[in-house]
Amino acid sequence: MSDLPAYRVWALPGIPEVRTGDDIAKLIASAATAEGLPGLADGDVLMVTSKILSKAEGRVVRADDREAAIDAEAVRVVARRGPLRIVENRLGLVMAAAGVDASNTPAGTVLLLPEDPDASARRIRTGLRDTLGVNVGVVVTDTFGRPWRSGLTDVAIGAAGVRVLDDLRGGTDAHGNPLSATVVATADELAAAGDLVKGKASGLPVAVVRGLSHVVVSEGDDAPGDGDAGARALVRDAADDMFRLGTSEAVREAVTLRRTVREFTDDPVDGGAVRRAVAAAVTAPAPHHTTPWRFVLLESAESRVRLLDAMRDAWIADLRGDGFSEENIARRVRRGDVLRKAPYLVVPCLVMDGSHTYPDARRNASEREMFVVAAGAGVQNFLVALAGERLGSAWVSSTMFCRVVVREVLGLPADWDPMGAVAVGRPAVSPSERPVRDAAAFVTVR
Known part of the structure; x- marks a missing residue:
């Protein structure tokens, strides 16, 4: 033995x-x-x-307020339920209360x-x-x-x-x-x-x-x-880490992760991940119980090049007609390069099925605005869900300037209104630090 x-x-x-x-x-x-x-x-x-x-x-540190000690040791809140917090601490460990311990230590102190x-x-x-x-x-x-x-x-x-x-x-x-x-x-x-x-x-x-x-x-x-x-x-x-986030924290983290990405790797994009993001997009609020979103997925390089070439030609023609110089035109066209660099494109479209028609132009304009807002909410859901899939994205407005061309190239119904194009892919570089915005500056209380 x-x-x-x-x-x-x-x-x-x-x-x-x-x-x-x-x-x-x-x-x-x-x-x-x-x-x-x-x-x-x-x-x-x-x-x-x-x-x-x-x-x-x-x-061993003085800490009459253990929560303040946890705040000092935590770098990220992963989950919270009542007073309990699961956080990532300075060591990269994900644990309750950042490892701050109030047991086996004199009253009024905590152990880090x-x-x-x-x-x-x-x-x-x-x-x-x-x-x-x-x-x-x-x-x-x-x-x-x-x-x-x-x-x-x-x-x-x-x-x-x-x-x-x-x-x-x-x-x-x-x-x-x-x-x-x-x-x-x-x-x-x-x-x-x-x-x-x-x-x-x-x-x-x-x-x-x-x-x-x-x-x-x-x-x-x-x-x-x-x-x-x-x-x-x-x-x-x-x-x-497939389980990095908590519940409500996952939503907040995904919103934070959503950044405009302009440089992508050549890695292929999982079409299943994009479709899961579409499933999140169509949960957005919309007027009159409608579903005003459609997403056109350009999964082949041929379809992307055909669309972008046609859009470029139409854009150049419009700019020349407006009297822009060739140098200015070239500079503006280069702004759309982010779409060519992406391995995957999505064209979100607005449809007005179920909208109401009113006898005056003002109410009809407001009706369309409601649907446009709903389309934006759907696209935001889509972008956040992509971030949750660890995919970068850039929402570019270019298709709005040549809607007829986009519909013709992609064979879309006449009532589908392209609302920009979303470049999708794996980010090639880490995003720069996001400037801190004070939410209070955007709040008015009455």
């Missing part, structure tokens, strides 16, 4: 109450070498609760997470190597809730000397099937194992795992990139 895979985990007693300035490595070394304990050996992994690091590093948990783990590892001559891994842990799962568990927020991820992609399972997506979060599994013996209120902030030396890197290979990337490697990049 001795050759079966196995490991042993135990909590380390004897860690005193930690105060600012304490050397955690020395405290652990002293506790581990107490009489009757197995000590530490090469290949052991230590799970260290972040709270004692926060205390040692002076991350360590400034750099990976660096904290490296200091402990180096300290134990210097003090006891052992090569151990260190995992800094904190308590997380998880989407779609009840209960809490410990996860790794810092690590040193540990291969935090075990990438099995490229291998095969027991049946010879290729593994294409399996990356095991080894450091999180270690953190959870340690928590089983540490507990949440038992005063045992450190646990030791023995028997898994294969997850510990060799001495000298503890610089990031040499098999020890730290727990930062466990934080999923925003671009790969």
Whole structure:
């Protein structure tokens, strides 16, 4: 039975109450070498609760208002329900209250997470190597809730000397099937194992795992990139995070993400994503229970070029007729280049089916204005939904200046009114910082 895979985990007693300035490595070394304990050996992994690091590093702060402390540590609100906030904090961790903890600390104070948990783990590892001559891994842990799962568990927020991820992609399972997506979060599994013996209120902030030396890197290979990337490697990049947003927060975030994009990559656009955006568009409000939106999807390069060439020729003819110089014409035509750079075009159209006809021109003009506003609401829904699909867009008004040409080239009914063109694609560059607008400047209260 001795050759079966196995490991042993135990909590380390004897860690005193930690105060600012304490050397955690020395405290652990002293506790581990107490009489009757197995000590530490090469290949052991230590799970260290972040709270004692926060205390040692002076991350105990006065905060009569815990919410203010959360505000200071948060960079983005992901979800909110009543007083509970799930936020992304400065470390990139998405967690409740940014990790700000009001337990196990004097009244009127809160504990912030360590400034750099990976660096904290490296200091402990180096300290134990210097003090006891052992090569151990260190995992800094904190308590997380998880989407779609009840209960809490410990996860790794810092690590040193540990291969935090075990990438099995490229291998095969027991049946010879290729593994294409399996990356095991080894450091999180270690953190959870340690928590089983540490507990949440038992005063045992450190646990030791023995028997898994294969997850510990060799001495000298503890610089990031040499098999020890730290727990930062466990934080999923925003671009790969399919569940980045909360509920109402998703709407607000998508609105914020909606930016005019003028440079696109050559990556093809998923037509399914565009159709999902259309489905969002047609939920916009409209007068008289009508559906005044139509979206023409130009998915082939041939259709896009044919439309844009015809629009360019019509526009140039109009500008020449208005007496513009050739230089001025060329400059204005270049403004439409964003449409040619996009791998996908959409022409939103307005239809007036269901509109009312009145005996006077003023009321008829107001009727059309209602439908135009509804069309704009639909296009805004469309643009926001595209942003939610991580697609960039630019709404360009050019088709409004040559509606007859657009209808002829695309074979549209005479009562379809093109309301611009939307360039769609993957943004080639990150958008510039959006200027902050004070919403109060746009509000009048009566």
